[in-house]
Amino acid sequence: MISQLSWKIGGQQGEGVESTDRIFSTALNRLGYYLYGYRHFSSRIKGGHTNNKIRISVKPIRSISDDLDILVAFDQETIDLNAHELRKNGVVVADAKFNPTMPEGVQGRLFPVPITAIAEELGTSLFKNMVASGASWALLGLPLEVFNKAVEEEFGRKGPAVVEKNVEAVRRGAEFVLELAGGPLSEFQLEPADGKQKLFMIGNDAIGLGAVAAGCRFMPAYPITPASEIMEYLIKVLPKFGGTVIQTEDEIAACTMAIGANYGGVRALTASAGPGLSLMMEAIGLAGMTETPVVIVDTQRGGPSTGLPTKIEQSDVLAMIHGTHGEIPKIVFAPSTIEDCFYDAIEAFNLAEKFQCPVILLTDLQLSLGKQSSELLDYNQIVIERGNLVTEAPALEENQMFKRYAFTADGVSPRVLPGTKNGLHHVTGVEHGEDGRPSESPVNRQKMMDKRMEKMKHIKVRNPILADAKHDSPDLLIINMGSTSGTIDEARSRLEQEGIKTNRVTVRQLHPFPAEELKPHIEKAKQVVVVEYNATAQLAQLIKLNVGHADKIRSVLKYNGNPFLPSEITKECKELTLVWQH
Amino acid sequence: MATLKDFRNNVKPNWCPGCGDFSVQASIQRAAANVGLEPENLAVVSGIGCSGRISGYINCYGFHGVHGRALPIAQGLKMANRELTVIASGGDGDGFAIGMGHTVHAIRRNIDITYIVMDNQIYGLTKGQTSPRSAEGFKTKSTPQGSIESALSPIEMALAAGATFVAQSFSSNLKQLTAVIEEGLKHKGFSFINVFSPCVTFNKINTYDWFKEHVVDLEEIPDYDPSNRIMAMTKLMETEGMLTGIIYQDKSRKSYEDMVHGFKPEGLAKQNVKLTEAEFDKLVAEFK
Ligand SMILES: Cc1ncc(C[n+]2csc(CCOP(=O)(O)OP(=O)(O)O)c2C)c(N)n1
Ligand code: SF4
Ligand SMILES: [Mg+2]
Numbered sequence: 001m002i003s004q005l006s007w008k009i010g011g012q013q014g015e016g017v018e019s020t021d022r023i024f025s026t027a028l029n030r031l032g033y034y035l036y037g038y039r040h041f042s043s044r045i046k047g048g049h050t051n052n053k054i055r056i057s058v059k060p061i062r063s064i065s066d067d068l069d070i071l072v073a074f075d076q077e078t079i080d081l082n083a084h085e086l087r088k089n090g091v092v093v094a095d096a097k098f099n100p101t102m103p104e105g106v107q108g109r110l111f112p113v114p115i116t117a118i119a120e121e122l123g124t125s126l127f128k129n130m131v132a133s134g135a136s137w138a139l140l141g142l143p144l145e146v147f148n149k150a151v152e153e154e155f156g157r158k159g160p161a162v163v164e165k166n167v168e169a170v171r172r173g174a175e176f177v178l179e180l181a182g183g184p185l186s187e188f189q190l191e192p193a194d195g196k197q198k199l200f201m202i203g204n205d206a207i208g209l210g211a212v213a214a215g216c217r218f219m220p221a222y223p224i225t226p227a228s229e230i231m232e233y234l235i236k237v238l239p240k241f242g243g244t245v246i247q248t249e250d251e252i253a254a255c256t257m258a259i260g261a262n263y264g265g266v267r268a269l270t271a272s273a274g275p276g277l278s279l280m281m282e283a284i285g286l287a288g289m290t291e292t293p294v295v296i297v298d299t300q301r302g303g304p305s306t307g308l309p310t311k312i313e314q315s316d317v318l319a320m321i322h323g324t325h326g327e328i329p330k331i332v333f334a335p336s337t338i339e340d341c342f343y344d345a346i347e348a349f350n351l352a353e354k355f356q357c358p359v360i361l362l363t364d365l366q367l368s369l370g371k372q373s374s375e376l377l378d379y380n381q382i383v384i385e386r387g388n389l390v391t392e393a394p395a396l397e398e399n400q401m402f403k404r405y406a407f408t409a410d411g412v413s414p415r416v417l418p419g420t421k422n423g424l425h426h427v428t429g430v431e432h433g434e435d436g437r438p439s440e441s442p443v444n445r446q447k448m449m450d451k452r453m454e455k456m457k458h459i460k461v462r463n464p465i466l467a468d469a470k471h472d473s474p475d476l477l478i479i480n481m482g483s484t485s486g487t488i489d490e491a492r493s494r495l496e497q498e499g500i501k502t503n504r505v506t507v508r509q510l511h512p513f514p515a516e517e518l519k520p521h522i523e524k525a526k527q528v529v530v531v532e533y534n535a536t537a538q539l540a541q542l543i544k545l546n547v548g549h550a551d552k553i554r555s556v557l558k559y560n561g562n563p564f565l566p567s568e569i570t571k572e573c574k575e576l577t578l579v580w581q582h
Numbered sequence: 583m584a585t586l587k588d589f590r591n592n593v594k595p596n597w598c599p600g601c602g603d604f605s606v607q608a609s610i611q612r613a614a615a616n617v618g619l620e621p622e623n624l625a626v627v628s629g630i631g632c633s634g635r636i637s638g639y640i641n642c643y644g645f646h647g648v649h650g651r652a653l654p655i656a657q658g659l660k661m662a663n664r665e666l667t668v669i670a671s672g673g674d675g676d677g678f679a680i681g682m683g684h685t686v687h688a689i690r691r692n693i694d695i696t697y698i699v700m701d702n703q704i705y706g707l708t709k710g711q712t713s714p715r716s717a718e719g720f721k722t723k724s725t726p727q728g729s730i731e732s733a734l735s736p737i738e739m740a741l742a743a744g745a746t747f748v749a750q751s752f753s754s755n756l757k758q759l760t761a762v763i764e765e766g767l768k769h770k771g772f773s774f775i776n777v778f779s780p781c782v783t784f785n786k787i788n789t790y791d792w793f794k795e796h797v798v799d800l801e802e803i804p805d806y807d808p809s810n811r812i813m814a815m816t817k818l819m820e821t822e823g824m825l826t827g828i829i830y831q832d833k834s835r836k837s838y839e840d841m842v843h844g845f846k847p848e849g850l851a852k853q854n855v856k857l858t859e860a861e862f863d864k865l866v867a868e869f870k
Contacts, residue, residue: 029870199869209865215855218661220654237865239844242853246661249687253654256647260627260658263645264666265851268658286648377866379859399592417851418625418643418659419666426638428646437593437638438646 001191003058006065010051011074020129021052027150029200032193037371038064058191062486066567072132089187093135118172127169134173141184199374203341203367208233210345213382217243218268220257225309226368227299230271251276255283262293265417267349271297281324284358288328289429293352297361299368311561312365315534320360321511329455332511334362334481338374354387355455367483390414393422401425401435411454456512464514469503476502477525490566515546528553535559586615591641602753602779613763627656629672631707633700650681653688663849664839668695675705678714689743694837696766696773702781703788710784735823740774746832747773771837800827
């Protein structure tokens with residue numbers, strides 16, 4: 001019995017790879033396995049090779065694997081591009097129609113199954129996916145009823161006849177392959193899962209769900225990969241709670257509309273990726289200057305410009321911290337798990353209102369789009385904190401305005417919503433006095449800047465860093481952000497086996513930088529490696545600037561669009577450690 | 583009930599004496615009182631420009647945003663609390679150059695706000711450059727040989743974009759200006775009002791006298807029917823866009839807010855947003 005397995009399905013974009021993957025993984029999730037998905041896709045809608053890989057495990061996992069056990073191929077290209085990942089006992093289930101062959105030098109066995117032929121016998125080639133997934137499910141020897149239940153849910157709304165045909169397709173695929181292989185393959189029998197109920201979702205859904213739970217009821221946004229799913233989720237859900245989504249004309253409108261809505265008192269967010277964030281920069285400054293809360297999600301993808309729209313990168317970090325001209329209080333933080341995406345979305349809204357400033361939630365493509373298992377989310381942790389929001393203001397004297405920007409010890413002033421009697425005040429992106437009226441007085445200017453920036457001293461997100469630090473004096477401290485923790489932890493267990501003691505710290509709060517929290521971890525480590533997806537080592541730059549110790553900080557960088565494999569991080573960390581030791 | 587006085591504050595505008603924007607300010611204050619608003623239920627959102635300062639000169643909630651973005655801020659505000667009356671305002675550069683994309687789409691969207699453009703056919707605040715409204719041949723700091731781009735016709739643009747309320751007026755005609763703003767405020771949907779508001783400092787061509795000579799008051803056209811879009815277009819072309827009054831109104835189309843599925847009459851900002859555990863569980867079930 002094995003404890004984990006990797007499965008991949010590939011074909012032309014638009015061929016149904018997505019839906020097959022969805023049914024296959026939903027069924028596995030029901031059985032209680034931990035799953036971690038990775039989508040390889042391009043900007044084309046139809047055509048072009050696409051594949052989805054799922055790693056299945058009896059223990060929690062948060063990384064793709066180095067290799068592959070089962071490959072389901074709808075075309076020869078899928079085999080040519082992916083068969084090299086197969087491990088020795090690996091299997092390819094391929095459509096017999098295209099006379100599949102294994103490329104030279106590749107290990108693994110080929111099971112040609114008349115996928116298209118069976119599908120067409122049942123009426124239409126659309127059943128191809130079900131034949132193929134039925135075949136690969138059968139090889140695992142898992143109960144077919146669970147799979148059929150997932151099929152039923154996927155096609156239920158199309159009526160019982162469609163469900164029946166699909167179930168039949170699954171059965172035929174399974175039957176054929178079992179005969180070919182002589183029964184389920186013993187080397188692929190997974191240990192039973194813990195059976196605990198889990199969620200299976202992408203980070204974008206978790207952010208959308210978190211936003212709804214946080215009381216967000218309005219989202220203006222402009223579509224972009226890989227952010228659109230947040231918008232799509234909220235389009236589906238918000239109307240049930242009286243809210244709505246507006247697809248705006250551009251991201252400038254999206255951000256300024258969200259600012260207007262927050263000024264009006266409803267929690268609103270927008271979400272985009274690098275190109276959209278570039279357009280929002282002036283608006284972010286407006287939110288900072290007018291002390292208007294706003295939550296913005298940046299689902300990072302490959303930059304610059306249009307860059308690699310469907311590939312992973314973490315190269316917006318410094319732009320998000322420094323972006324907008326002038327100086328404003330701002331919070332930038334990065335979830336690193338699905339659970340984080342949910343709880344951090346809630347926290348982002350609380351922080352935005354508590355500190356009356358823009359909050360940027362920074363994800364990366366793999367966290368946003370990689371479907372994975374999550375622990376159940378805890379209703380009791382949903383807290384809505386609106387900060388210094390006053391609902392009643394004392395009567396004002398003639399010609400006086402509400403002091404919306406009153407000087408206070410922590411820099412946060414009482415906020416009042418339009419519609420409130422005695423709350424009249426002015427809001428402007430021009431420098432202003434306590435009542436919001438424009439002022440160019442040098443004394444006021446300095447005090448107002450200090451007031452706004454004072455807020456930065458008090459900002460702390462939940463778990464600004466997450467440390468997995470079991471060694472008092474590790475050979476290596478690996479620092480990361482975003483989706484890479486799971487891959488790093490797999491690399492660490494391999495490094496430990498080779499006698500290299502490692503700790504890991506994931507930086508979640510990027511701005512203001514949690515230097516005090518990070519410092520002791522760096523100090524007690526012999527060497528430090530910062531792992532990130534960009535070319536200029538942006539997180540490492542932040543660490544060197546805020547904590548110091550530049551002499552012992554090295555970087556492992558990747559910016560070719562593909563996610564890190566555990567083996568790559570293992571190898572690079574080992575090499576760096578060896579260099580240091582000499 | 584609030585009176586005109588209640589919409590006045592003690593801030594002295596920094597506009598040049600004689601600037602057309604004074605009349606727009608006065609007309610908004612008067613119209614707000616006439617339609618029975620209270621200052622706390624009115625919000626004026628403005629862009630950047632001389633005209634953009636207007637949000638600070640009316641006793642109400644005022645939001646002075648960034649150049650060209652008054653409309654999205656105002657629409658966001660209205661979506662947050664539809665019980666408020668929201669006016670967006672700014673200059674011709676603000677609305678027809680940098681903010682043109684928002685103008686067209688706000689018109690299409692038809693959220694129930696009133697947009698008032700102070701159209702002086704020049705950039706006032708930046709001291710006299712050409713605007714999308716400057717006539718061909720108009721000499722400015724940025725077009726010393728005279729503008730070689732054709733001038734935008736905002737009213738035709740608004741009609742083409744599907745506006746449900748389109749009006750034009752002139753700073754010298756306070757009575758008409760106040761009346762169209764009142765009607766704009768009452769209209770259920772997006773109201774677009776372009777106001778000829780002369781810049782006495784940088785535009786020596788399109789002066790008060792020039793406008794007096796060129797504007798055509800719709801009152802003078804006996805059978806004019808503001809519900810007839812074709813007539814509106816024809817008359818506009820005949821008068822080279824100089825019509826004033828309510829040029830077009832479609833009372834049948836519902837506002838955006840009234841068409842949003844599940845949108846309640848109560849302002850979103852006032853609603854209880856805490857999910858019950860049952861509601862949360864239902865949302866989570868989708869991911870099991
Ligand atoms: C992004 C940006 N670009 C340029 C400016 C400079 N600017 C301020 S107002 C303005 C144009 C003003 O013209 P208009 O909108 O017609 O207003 P008016 O002053 O004539 O009332 C410009 C170019 C700015 N504030 N922001
Ligand atoms: S410069 Fe022109 S638009 Fe600006 S305040 Fe003076 S007259 Fe008015
Ligand atoms: Mg102007």
